[in-house]
Amino acid sequence: MGLGAKRTLTRLFFIKFFFNSAKVTHLKVPSYLCKMNTKLSEQEILRRESLEALRKEGINPYPAEEVPVNVLSETIKQEFPIKPEKYTSVCVAGRVMTKRIMGKASFLSIKDSSGRIQAYINRDVVCPGEDKTLYNVVFKKQLDIGDFVSLKGHVFTTKTEEISIHVSELKLLSKALKPLPVVKTDSQGEKHDEFNDPELRYRQRYVDLIVNEGVKEVFVKRTQVFNTMREVFNEKGYLEVETPILQSIPGGAAARPFMTHHNTLDMPLYLRISNELYLKRLIVGGFDGVYEFAKDFRNEGMDRTHNPEFTILEIYVAYKDYKWMMEFTESMFEKIARKTTGSAEVSFDGKKINLAAPYQRVPILEAIKTHTGFDLIDKNEAEIKKIAESLDVETSPDMGKGKVIDAIFGDKCEKYYVQPTFITDYPIEMSPLCKKHRDDERLTERFELFINGTEIANAYSELNDPIDQKERFEDQLGLQEKGDDEAMFIDKDFLRSLEYGMPPTSGMGIGMDRLVMLLTGKTSIQEVIFFPQMRPEKNE
RNA sequence: GACUCGAUAGCUCAGCUGGUAGAGCAAUACACUUUUAAUGUAUGGGUCCUGGGUUCGAGCCCCAGUCGGGUCACCA
Numbered sequence: 001m002g003l004g005a006k007r008t009l010t011r012l013f014f015i016k017f018f019f020n021s022a023k024v025t026h027l028k029v030p031s032y033l034c035k036m037n038t039k040l041s042e043q044e045i046l047r048r049e050s051l052e053a054l055r056k057e058g059i060n061p062y063p064a065e066e067v068p069v070n071v072l073s074e075t076i077k078q079e080f081p082i083k084p085e086k087y088t089s090v091c092v093a094g095r096v097m098t099k100r101i102m103g104k105a106s107f108l109s110i111k112d113s114s115g116r117i118q119a120y121i122n123r124d125v126v127c128p129g130e131d132k133t134l135y136n137v138v139f140k141k142q143l144d145i146g147d148f149v150s151l152k153g154h155v156f157t158t159k160t161e162e163i164s165i166h167v168s169e170l171k172l173l174s175k176a177l178k179p180l181p182v183v184k185t186d187s188q189g190e191k192h193d194e195f196n197d198p199e200l201r202y203r204q205r206y207v208d209l210i211v212n213e214g215v216k217e218v219f220v221k222r223t224q225v226f227n228t229m230r231e232v233f234n235e236k237g238y239l240e241v242e243t244p245i246l247q248s249i250p251g252g253a254a255a256r257p258f259m260t261h262h263n264t265l266d267m268p269l270y271l272r273i274s275n276e277l278y279l280k281r282l283i284v285g286g287f288d289g290v291y292e293f294a295k296d297f298r299n300e301g302m303d304r305t306h307n308p309e310f311t312i313l314e315i316y317v318a319y320k321d322y323k324w325m326m327e328f329t330e331s332m333f334e335k336i337a338r339k340t341t342g343s344a345e346v347s348f349d350g351k352k353i354n355l356a357a358p359y360q361r362v363p364i365l366e367a368i369k370t371h372t373g374f375d376l377i378d379k380n381e382a383e384i385k386k387i388a389e390s391l392d393v394e395t396s397p398d399m400g401k402g403k404v405i406d407a408i409f410g411d412k413c414e415k416y417y418v419q420p421t422f423i424t425d426y427p428i429e430m431s432p433l434c435k436k437h438r439d440d441e442r443l444t445e446r447f448e449l450f451i452n453g454t455e456i457a458n459a460y461s462e463l464n465d466p467i468d469q470k471e472r473f474e475d476q477l478g479l480q481e482k483g484d485d486e487a488m489f490i491d492k493d494f495l496r497s498l499e500y501g502m503p504p505t506s507g508m509g510i511g512m513d514r515l516v517m518l519l520t521g522k523t524s525i526q527e528v529i530f531f532p533q534m535r536p537e538k539n540e
Numbered sequence: 541g542a543c544u545c546g547a548u549a550g551c552u553c554a555g556c557u558g559g560u561a562g563a564g565c566a567a568u569a570c571a572c573u574u575u576u577a578a579u580g581u582a583u584g585g586g587u588c589c590u591g592g593g594u595u596c597g598a599g600c601c602c603c604a605g606u607c608g609g610g611u612c613a614c615c616a
Contacts, residue, residue, distance in 0.1 A: 039587095041549085041550060041585080042549090042550085042567070042568090042584070042585050043550055043566075043567055043568095043585085044550080046567070046568075047567095098576080098577095100575055100576065100578055100579095101572085101575095101578095102571095102572050102573070102574085102575065102578075102579085103571070103572040103573060104572080104573045105572090105573035105574070105575085106573090106575085107574080107575050107576070107578085109576085118575085118576075120574065120575085122573065122574095123573075124573085141568095144567090145566075156574095158574050158575075158576090159574050159575085160574075160575070160576070162574095162575090162576075164574085178550075179550045179551080179566060179567075180550085180551085180566085181550070181551040181552080181565090181566080182550095182551070182565060182566055182577095183551080183552090183565095184565070184576095184577040185577070186577045187576090187577080190577085191577095192552080192564080192565070192577060193551055193552045193553090193564075193565050193566085193577095194551090194552070195551060195552080196551095196552080197547090197551090197552090197608085197609095198608070198609060199547090199607070199608045199609080200551090200608095202608090203608095211551090253616080254615095254616085255615075255616075256615085298615080298616085300614070300615045300616090301541085301613080301614055301615055303610095303611095303612095303615090304610085305616085306615070306616080394613090406616095410616090448616090454616090455616055458616080486615085509616095511616075514616095524609095534607090534608085535606090535607065535608085536607095537607080538589080538590085538606060538607065
């Protein structure tokens with residue numbers, strides 16, 4: 001028996017076993033995955049006909065050969081005016097975006113990764129002999145907006161002073177079977193027929209990226225932000241690491257997890273809500289600084305600022321405290337803003353936000369005192385709940401003291417912190433993984449960075465006293481019994497790691513999607529995530 | 541989850557007190573050898589989101605649902 005056959009048999013057995021297993025109920029294929037909608041529009045039929053016609057003419061609409069591209073459109077536009085002699089023989093490739101046919105001459109514009117450039121096609125240049133088929137049929141009739149082509153020729157400037165490619169050779173690289181929305185911009189810069197239905201834009205992001213200028217830029221900036229942070233961390237010698245996404249105990253944050261099941265181990269697993277406890281284990285293991293750009297998953301509501309999967313940067317640095325982290329953060333944010341937007345001041349939602357360091361620091365209880373008049377220090381849970389009610393802040397019996405304080409701050413205070421502000425020194429009940437404040441046992445060494453009334457970062461002097469940590473987890477257990485379904489689970493292995501000793505450490509998490517929103521001026525998280533979560537499209 | 545707005549041609553949108561659907565772009569055909577929201581002439585293109593109901597008759601009115609946007613709630 002050959003190896004392949006054996007493997008097939010094994011697989012058959014596996015599949016049989018798999019589908020016989022009563023536990024695997026979630027694998028039933030939903031109906032929206034079953035059928036392909038094959039109804040074609042008039043334009044789709046015509047394009048398929050062109051495709052066949054091209055094949056009959058001996059033109060492969062999907063050729064395999066490498067394309068000898070030697071320049072990008074943007075480079076041509078920038079350099080041609082200065083060094084025209086360099087552009088007597090170019091080859092560019094890209095997608096046809098517009099086509100203007102004027103008898104024996106035509107213009108088209110193509111889009112490559114750098115931008116758009118116009119090309120001029122003259123029939124008798126492209127078809128020097130008797131046979132004008134390539135121009136009259138292939139170019140004029142069978143080439144559509146959306147197709148990929150390569151163009152060889154020289155660069156020149158048209159009468160209307162647009163830098164263009166004078167084409168001597170045109171080759172089809174890939175035929176498009178669906179018509180592209182044609183977005184036009186007039187001389188006033190006004191957009192016409194913009195592809196702007198958010199549902200279509202997010203579901204078909206590829207189309208959004210093709211036809212809507214500026215979308216790509218947002219995502220390029222997103223990567224720039226990540227890269228700038230990597231630079232800052234790597235310069236300091238911190239190590240980029242990866243930690244489990246599938247966790248048996250979803251720890252490190254207060255949130256509802258997604259649940260899944262591992263068949264071989266026959267056990268539940270959770271998609272991580274945070275990687276905090278794993279990164280701290282690495283500090284125990286002897287790394288001085290570790291960081292991870294982590295996809296986290298929270299099974300909660302979705303809105304303009306929440307996607308079920310989102311990206312957090314978490315960083316942990318040994319021998320530092322939260323005060324150091326504040327300075328580190330404000331200088332890094334200033335650097336990121338300057339690098340990605342060219343200025344420390346960014347515009348967001350009609351507001352000017354200045355990211356230049358340093359940022360104001362306000363203890364949370366002071367913030368509450370300022371904006372509500374109530375001093376919550378030394379107040380017990382019942383008293384604080386009473387105050388909350390008097391402020392029209394909703395509370396429920398399952399909320400502990402920490403959550404009530406959080407609710408008061410969230411409702412009455414955070415909106416005022418438009419300019420970057422470190423809110424510091426949270427009450428101990430709100431921060432089960434954070435070290436007690438060096439000057440006040442009722443508080444913790446924690447800050448959250450608020451910008452435009454939204455939390456962007458959260459940081460601690462990390463709790464490294466294993467006995468204190470155990471007690472804090474046990475307090476969370478109490479909250480769980482009260483009905484708080486977000487209270488943290490006890491992670492015994494994490495406690496064990498702390499018992500081996502963790503150096504004093506400061507750690508921070510930054511909501512990357514929200515940071516990118518801020519730096520790109522986007523008010524919806526869906527604008528900064530390539531493929532935001534959506535319900536499946538209906539079929540038929 | 542609640543409220544609210546929306547879904548009509550490939551795209552963007554009109555569509556009157558209910559009377560068998562329109563425009564621009566895109567497409568097709570013809571003309572045009574430096575245009576640029578190219579232009580001119582002609583043409584084709586529709587499950588009006590789905591399912592019920594009211595009505596002689598529904599894109600429009602009523603009910604239920606689907607998907608999406610916004611606001612709020614939940615939530616970092």
